[in-house]
Amino acid sequence: MGAIYLIRHGQASFGEADYDRLSGLGVEQGAVVGAELLRRGVRFTEARCGSLVRQRKTAETVLDWLGAGTPAKEDPRWNEYDHVDVVAHHGGGVPQEATDSRGYQAVLDGALAEWVGAGEASPCAETWPAFLARVRGALDELVSVLRKGENAVVFTSGGVIGTLAGLLLGKPEAGLQKLNRVTVNAGITKLVTGRGGVTLLTFNEHPHFEGGAARLLTYR
Numbered sequence: 001m002g003a004i005y006l007i008r009h010g011q012a013s014f015g016e017a018d019y020d021r022l023s024g025l026g027v028e029q030g031a032v033v034g035a036e037l038l039r040r041g042v043r044f045t046e047a048r049c050g051s052l053v054r055q056r057k058t059a060e061t062v063l064d065w066l067g068a069g070t071p072a073k074e075d076p077r078w079n080e081y082d083h084v085d086v087v088a089h090h091g092g093g094v095p096q097e098a099t100d101s102r103g104y105q106a107v108l109d110g111a112l113a114e115w116v117g118a119g120e121a122s123p124c125a126e127t128w129p130a131f132l133a134r135v136r137g138a139l140d141e142l143v144s145v146l147r148k149g150e151n152a153v154v155f156t157s158g159g160v161i162g163t164l165a166g167l168l169l170g171k172p173e174a175g176l177q178k179l180n181r182v183t184v185n186a187g188i189t190k191l192v193t194g195r196g197g198v199t200l201l202t203f204n205e206h207p208h209f210e211g212g213a214a215r216l217l218t219y220r
Helices: 024-040 053-066 083-090 101-121 128-145 158-168 172-182 211-216
Strands: 002-008 046-049 151-156 188-194 197-205
Touching: 002 128, 002 158, 024 053, 024 188, 024 211, 046 053, 046 128, 053 151, 083 101, 101 128, 101 172, 128 158, 128 172, 158 172, 158 188, 158 197, 172 197
Parallel strands: 002 151, 046 151
Antiparallel strands: 002 188, 188 197
């Protein structure tokens, strides 16, 4: 069997004018997960990332650690849902406040539930059915190019990872709303591919942020 490693990007700049930028901690997290993949000795024949800065920069850091000769291929289908747009239309437009990330998370949770429930009727630029279709398409395309025993790595976001994990368990909506919120920055989710299709093997691995590296564990 082959495997697909989904890596959540390092910590972004929550509460700042440019959210789509790795924080200093986020850069460190990328280096640590890169060292972890190097320790595992996994060889990747395919590397993908979304087009968001935080995803691309995490990919660059990790692939540098792995000594990869080529950069990850950008594919916007691996981008996160637009949380600002979702909150604007389903959460009252509450701004991100760096001093109250928990409060914002509560608003976002409610907004995501409404977004999913609204289906194609949502006023957001991208509806939940459209988001689900694009991330499913991104995964299907990647699986189609992997040959027997080959591995791929993807640098993406928590909503994408949670949704795909939920999809493979039969409940993509629950994946978005429940699994998404517990994904850690630079965590590892592993899918295996074979004749039986794609299976979720592990979700949100982060032992590389335990012990002496515990200060690097973040969820937002």
